[in-house]
Amino acid sequence: MTQPDLILENARIRTMDPAMPWAGSVALHAGRIASVSPDRRHPEPAFAKARRIDLEGRLVLPGFWDSHFHYYQWAMGRQGAGLDQARSFGQCMELLRELAERPGESYWIQGQGFNESDWSENRLPLRWDLDQACPDRPVLIWRCDLHLAVASSKALELAGVDEVVADQHSGLIERDQQGRLTGILREEAVNCVKRAIPEPTFAHTREIMDRAQAGLHALGITGVHDVRLAGNISESALTFRVWQALRQEERLRLRCWTSLPGENRAAAAEIGLRTGLGDAYLRLGHLKYFMDGGMGARTAWMLEPYLDTGNTGLCLIQPEEMLQEVLLAEEAGLAVMVHAIGDRAGHELVGVFEEVQRRRPPSAMPLALEHRIEHVQVLREEDIRRLAALNMPVTAQPPNMILDINMINQCAGDVGRHAYAFRSMLDAGLCLLFSSDCPVCDPNPLVGIQAAVTRARPDGTPEGGWHSEQKISLDQAVAAYTSSPARAYNLAHRHGAIKPGAAADLVILERDIYTCDPADIAATPVVMTVFNGRIVHE
Structure with a gap:
């Protein structure tokens, strides 16, 4: 009899396994699920030496997968202004002013996440607004969808973006009725300014990406598909190198598929890279096109x-x-x-x-x-x-x-x-x-x-x-974060369900979202996340 390392019991386990849809306890060993039981107390006496955790009736689900995640932008963006908190145009400008006044803040002021369609003013910031909020500092802020950004006058100047450059981008660099640049940049035109921002070092990027994993564990996320943005080939290469370093150093605590920009198709083909290359922690995913x-x-x-x-x-x-x-x-x-x-x-x-x-x-x-x-x-x-x-x-x-x-x-x-x-x-x-x-x-x-x-x-x-x-339905929504990704990645035998032999990636919720008011689901705390059989958040 395999001796498990950990038993989670007195639980309500939605396994996503048709053979046993609901269970009461689960035993984990060597990163795998050793056994699943319908009983609240695991029945095997040979498991006496295992650590047992009484979950007091809490809901257990397979670890969540986020199948389209811009990990680099998220991890690095946590260092800047979180403009998703702005509930009005005025609040957005105030958040930028506060960021500019922080001691030791970098010369470039960056932020992301604003959504002008939910503001009472219902208007986009313009470069003159950014100039007033952060005088003499280059500012670049992204709308929540990452398809539009706004640059200050100083940012445009440092990037060398003027009326002549704007004419080369077929209207993606916006002008007002007087022909002046407004600072609004759409799609790949954003990269004209972004390229002027000094790139972070490999060591700094590795530190930030490593530390950010804990933020996902706190949400019950154990797997991501890290997706690249258009026109960011150097950024893509840096991210890919960091993922490989974290895996080599045994610091990668996520199941990560990582994409490559479509612009890299010929180079990837020439050196023989193929989708699926990698191991149980890090694999090469798709080429990304727009x-x-x-x-x-x-x-x-x-x-x-x-x-x-x-x-x-x-x-x-x-x-x-x-x-x-x-x-x-x-x-x-x-x-x-x-x-x-x-x-x-x-x-x-x-x-x-x-x-x-x-x-x-x-x-x-x-x-x-x-x-x-x-x-x-x-x-x-x-x-x-x-x-x-x-x-x-x-x-x-x-x-x-x-x-x-x-x-x-x-x-x-x-x-x-x-x-x-x-x-x-x-x-x-x-x-x-x-x-x-x-x-x-x-x-x-x-x-x-x-x-x-x-x-x-x-x-x-x-x-x-x-x-x-x-x-x-709730079960369909849960499946779209668990069993369906496992099926799409051809990993249904190892992921997406709580069953013997599967990877021990689990999330434990404080509230049973199958019985609570649907309006309370999002506020449900994650009390524990298990990755590869180890508790990574508690």
Whole structure:
């Protein structure tokens, strides 16, 4: 009889294992689940030497996976101004002033997370606002969706961005009616300024990324898919090197798949990198591409014009070019994930993957992971059905939905009925993976679970839920953070369920979210997180 290291008992365990959906105790040994019992007290007398923890009836779930997470941006952004706390334009400026006055603060002032569509002023900051808040300091702040940023005059000056440079970016660097630069930067135009900011050292980045793991453990997260942003190749390389260093030093305490920018496709293929390379802690995931932008920046590619701008957004890569990229990636053994937020982007992209499947030779070697579409924020019913026929996973962000309600109502109106269509996706048979897109949203999976179940903001509005026909069940929401990612990563035998032989990655909640008021789910504390059989948060 294997002697377990730890027994968690007197619990209410939602195993996500159809063979035993609910259990009362679980024994862990050498990073694996040794046994699961329906009894509250583990019955084996041979387990007398194991450490036993009485959970006093608390809920146990498999460790949460966040399937689309910008780890570098989140970890480094925790050092700057958290503008998601700003409830008005004035508060946003005050947070920047406070940051500029901190002793020892870096020369560049940075912040992320503001959401102007929820402010009473309902307007974007401009460079003159930043100049007034932080005189003589370069400032760069990101909107919550990371598709738009605002730079101060000093930041534009240091980056060498003037009217001539702006003309080279086809309107992504915004001007006012007098032709002056407003400081608003959309999509990859942000990198014109970002490149002027001194890059952190490898040692500093390693320290910050290492320390940030505890923040995820406190939320019950034991696995992430770390996703790169467009036009940040040097940042991507730095992050990848740090992940490898943490793994080599045995300091990596997450299951981490990490993507590469699509711009690296040829280089990755040339040196023989393939999706799936790695071990149980760190693996190479997809190449990341962008079909369009974001609705907050009005750069998501839409079938119908935005109500407030009259345009239909941006196509960042033509479907024909995307098709060639996917075919070349497949040939090299590399899976792709493609950002698609607007309904036109989703429609065109489904067509691309239909053509990829038509052209795939019967003798083609299967990829380690399926291709994926990221966000599917607005997708019409007919395209959801076409996508389901392709047997591809998709990621979606319930916490982003509750940030976007006002914005989508303003810019898209009735088209919002096609947004965040979780029920339609599941009914069609899609493998739906939930995530936070952090730092776009709060990384707490319980925030996402509550949003998917209620389709309401934390304050309960709108009453009954936004487009309530798209609500899903609690178990479906939990699966999208546990068993569904395991299935999508071809790891259902080792992850996503509490069953013998699976990895001992668990989360213990103070409140039973299966019986509490759905409006209380997000406020439920995580009392313990177990990773690979070790308690990493308590």
